[in-house]
Amino acid sequence: MSRAEELGVTRMAFLGDIVGYNADPAGVIERIADLVAAKKAVALLGNHDEAIFKDCSKQMNPNANAAIEWTKTQLNNSHIEFLKNLPLLINEENICFVHASAHNPADWNYVTDSMSAWHCAQSSGKSYTFVGHAHEQALFYQSAVGKLIRFAPHPGDEIPVLPHRQWVGVVGSLGQPRDGNPEACFAIFEPESEVLTFHRTPYDHFSAADKVRRAGLPEELANRLITGK
Amino acid sequence: MPINTDIEAVDDIFQEGKVVDGFTLGKEVHRGGMASLFSATKDGIEVPILLKIPRVGRDQPVESLIGFETELTILRSLKSPYVPKFLGAGNMATHPYIAMERVEGRPLEDLIKEGKVFTIDEVVQIGADLAQAVQSLHSQDAIHLDIKPENILIDDKGKLTLIDFGLSHHARYPDLLAEEMRKGIGSAPYISPEQVAGVRSDSRSDIYSIGVIMYELLTGELPFGNPQTMSGLRKRMWAEPFPPRAIRREIPRWLQEVVLRCLEPRAADRYQSATQLRQVLRDPEGVRITERGERVEPPSFWENLKGMFKAAGYEPSPSPRPSMGNYDAPLMIAAIDTRQSDEELRERMQSTAKNLLQAYPESRLICLSTIASTPTYEGNHESETASGIVRGHLVQLMDWAKPLKLPPERISYHVLEAMDPAARIVEFAKDNDASLILIGASHKLPNKVTPWRTSMTKIVEEAPCSVHIVRT
Numbered sequence: 234m235s236r237a238e239e240l241g242v243t244r245m246a247f248l249g250d251i252v253g254y255n256a257d258p259a260g261v262i263e264r265i266a267d268l269v270a271a272k273k274a275v276a277l278l279g280n281h282d283e284a285i286f287k288d289c290s291k292q293m294n295p296n297a298n299a300a301i302e303w304t305k306t307q308l309n310n311s312h313i314e315f316l317k318n319l320p321l322l323i324n325e326e327n328i329c330f331v332h333a334s335a336h337n338p339a340d341w342n343y344v345t346d347s348m349s350a351w352h353c354a355q356s357s358g359k360s361y362t363f364v365g366h367a368h369e370q371a372l373f374y375q376s377a378v379g380k381l382i383r384f385a386p387h388p389g390d391e392i393p394v395l396p397h398r399q400w401v402g403v404v405g406s407l408g409q410p411r412d413g414n415p416e417a418c419f420a421i422f423e424p425e426s427e428v429l430t431f432h433r434t435p436y437d438h439f440s441a442a443d444k445v446r447r448a449g450l451p452e453e454l455a456n457r458l459i460t461g462k
Numbered sequence: 463m464p465i466n467t468d469i470e471a472v473d474d475i476f477q478e479g480k481v482v483d484g485f486t487l488g489k490e491v492h493r494g495g496m497a498s499l500f501s502a503t504k505d506g507i508e509v510p511i512l513l514k515i516p517r518v519g520r521d522q523p524v525e526s527l528i529g530f531e532t533e534l535t536i537l538r539s540l541k542s543p544y545v546p547k548f549l550g551a552g553n554m555a556t557h558p559y560i561a562m563e564r565v566e567g568r569p570l571e572d573l574i575k576e577g578k579v580f581t582i583d584e585v586v587q588i589g590a591d592l593a594q595a596v597q598s599l600h601s602q603d604a605i606h607l608d609i610k611p612e613n614i615l616i617d618d619k620g621k622l623t624l625i626d627f628g629l630s631h632h633a634r635y636p637d638l639l640a641e642e643m644r645k646g647i648g649s650a651p652y653i654s655p656e657q658v659a660g661v662r663s664d665s666r667s668d669i670y671s672i673g674v675i676m677y678e679l680l681t682g683e684l685p686f687g688n689p690q691t692m693s694g695l696r697k698r699m700w701a702e703p704f705p706p707r708a709i710r711r712e713i714p715r716w717l718q719e720v721v722l723r724c725l726e727p728r729a730a731d732r733y734q735s736a737t738q739l740r741q742v743l744r745d746p747e748g749v750r751i752t753e754r755g756e757r758v759e760p761p762s763f764w765e766n767l768k769g770m771f772k773a774a775g776y777e778p779s780p781s782p783r784p785s786m787g788n789y790d791a792p793l794m795i796a797a798i799d800t801r802q803s804d805e806e807l808r809e810r811m812q813s814t815a816k817n818l819l820q821a822y823p824e825s826r827l828i829c830l831s832t833i834a835s836t837p838t839y840e841g842n843h844e845s846e847t848a849s850g851i852v853r854g855h856l857v858q859l860m861d862w863a864k865p866l867k868l869p870p871e872r873i874s875y876h877v878l879e880a881m882d883p884a885a886r887i888v889e890f891a892k893d894n895d896a897s898l899i900l901i902g903a904s905h906k907l908p909n910k911v912t913p914w915r916t917s918m919t920k921i922v923e924e925a926p927c928s929v930h931i932v933r934t
Contacts, residue, residue, distance in 0.1 A: 382637075390539075390635070393534060413874075459856075462856065
């Protein structure tokens with residue numbers, strides 16, 4: 234967040250899965266809730282957030298379930314209330330924010346290929362749709378024939394994204410990237426100049442992993458933070 | 463596609479004397495099918511300015527807009543003395559324009575149309591300058607893909623500028639023209655065979671186009687004419703061009719060799735970089751003349767037929783990233799035995815790696831460890847599964863490398879599954895073109911021959927590169 238502020242970000246969108254893997258869920262919720270209350274951010278519901286107040290154990294792997302059970306022990310009622318009140322999807326003038334896909338958002342479909350991106354863009358109907366869920370950064374753009382084409386963005390490059398075509402930005406994850414690079418992912422959109430920049434920023438993932446271990450969360454989750462896989 | 467073509471007022475906005483975003487429009491200097499060009503001035507900008515305005519509106523082709531968007535993206539990102547400076551752009555929906563430096567010079571096309579006969583030296587000079595200009599794009603991960611005499615400006619002093627990036631490709635931006643239905647967009651005489659096949663990511667396509675231009679300047683003819691049909695365009699995938707020396711005898715063999723090599727159908731058979739092309743044009747002594755340079759007869763019917771059969775299975779060569787060519791970036795491998803627990807050796811290996819990496823600022827390190835084999839069944843716990851075990855080893859490698867404090871682009875980690883670790887490490891070093899393997903030899907190991915020790919001797923004997931053994 235401090236890196237984003239350095240870069241002049243005025244408003245943030247947290248695209249879901251606020252809790253579920255990290256070692257300080259209460260702290261994260263409180264920080265985000267404050268930003269949302271101050272209208273400096275919007276936050277969306279992710280499948281791991283939903284799992285806190287709904288039984289989703291059949292859809293998740295044992296590590297994720299173990300983490301959910303542990304996370305529940307760390308949260309009080311107001312934390313859970315905050316998660317329950319998170320919206321599945323937020324539509325703004327020409328932007329749509331959603332955790333998984335604008336196409337049946339509650340089904341937690343992944344946007345990973347041309348087809349899923351097309352469904353997502355069709356359903357949102359907006360020029361810009363920003364999603365999380367999938368852990369790898371990608372930008373889908375509408376080609377001359379209408380199809381959405383996947384592009385692997387290079388961190389730090391300002392990509393002109395003009396609003397007459399549809400774009401689906403998969404921003405990647407802050408906490409658990411899975412492309413072999415442990416650096417946190419985020420993206421900055423500048424509506425006035427119509428540019429989108431994907432970012433990777435290093436953070437102390439060793440100590441984050443340490444906290445995960447010390448919290449008694451599964452070792453694998455700590456290892457994922459370190460390896461970025 | 464929901465492109466807003468409802469911009470009928472563009473012609474009203476852009477008129478001589480009007481002011482748009484601080485740019486005062488001057489005369490309209492050119493009106494083409496895709497765009498109009500106006501001269502302009504703006505306070506604070508010293509260089510002459512050109513505004514490029516796309517032809518948009520109901521009756522205009524969508525391509526002119528995509529080309530405009532592509533040019534905007536790429537021109538904005540380029541920094542090159544051979545490309546007009548980007549000076550600003552207008553809102554695409556309301557008043558689209560690109561403002562750029564107005565470069566002195568006339569299109570090479572004009573000189574050709576006037577019937578100018580180029581001397582051999584002039585052609586060599588233009589070819590070398592073009593190669594240099596193109597290299598400056600390639601080094602920034604951009605490919606022009608529409609190099610033709612119309613898009614090359616030459617000023618009084620002979621300096622070249624490349625213009626029109628409406629069909630260009632940039633590896634770091636979405637390619638808006640990718641998967642276009644129409645294959646082979648570009649100018650028929652100048653595009654490469656792989657462009658005809660729809661490939662837009664090969665920097666060697668620009669080298670092909672330089673070859674066509676040199677051919678044209680030398681002989682006054684186009685190597686494959688100006689075909690208007692797909693089958694006509696495909697001819698360049700198999701046909702040998704008429705040897706330039708058969709048209710103009712004074713062309714030296716070496717130059718014919720260079721031009722024909724640029725025109726090879728398979729990108730892998732051409733010069734692999736624009737720098738290499740520039741080099742041979744500036745130093746003809748270094749050109750090895752093959753059969754290409756000796757040709758004086760037009761290709762026979764039978765040769766053409768053979769070529770045609772070959773082209774039936776034409777496969778474009780794989781395209782390397784334009785900026786590839788990291789010759790001075792050595793790759794080092796640290797083979798780390800995650801099983802051994804000799805702290806002293808560990809530290810010494812770490813400091814050796816650190817010193818070596820400091821000596822070569824462009825170098826990269828791969829931390830390797832080998833495991834015997836992973837279970838084929840999937841256990842209940844993730845630490846028992848193949849991916850879990852590998853990840854466990856990765857963590858140890860990362861832990862090992864932590865004190866080196868290398869940025870992610872300089873380091874990577876691999877866990878190799880192998881029954882014979884030494885053979886696998888050697889193979890890995892070969893595959894990755896490694897320059898050095900770093901291994902540790904501990905004296906604390908028991909005297910009997912341990913597997914790791916035999917591995918070490920094997921690596922020393924069989925490695926394709928230097929092996930650095932760290933001892934305590």
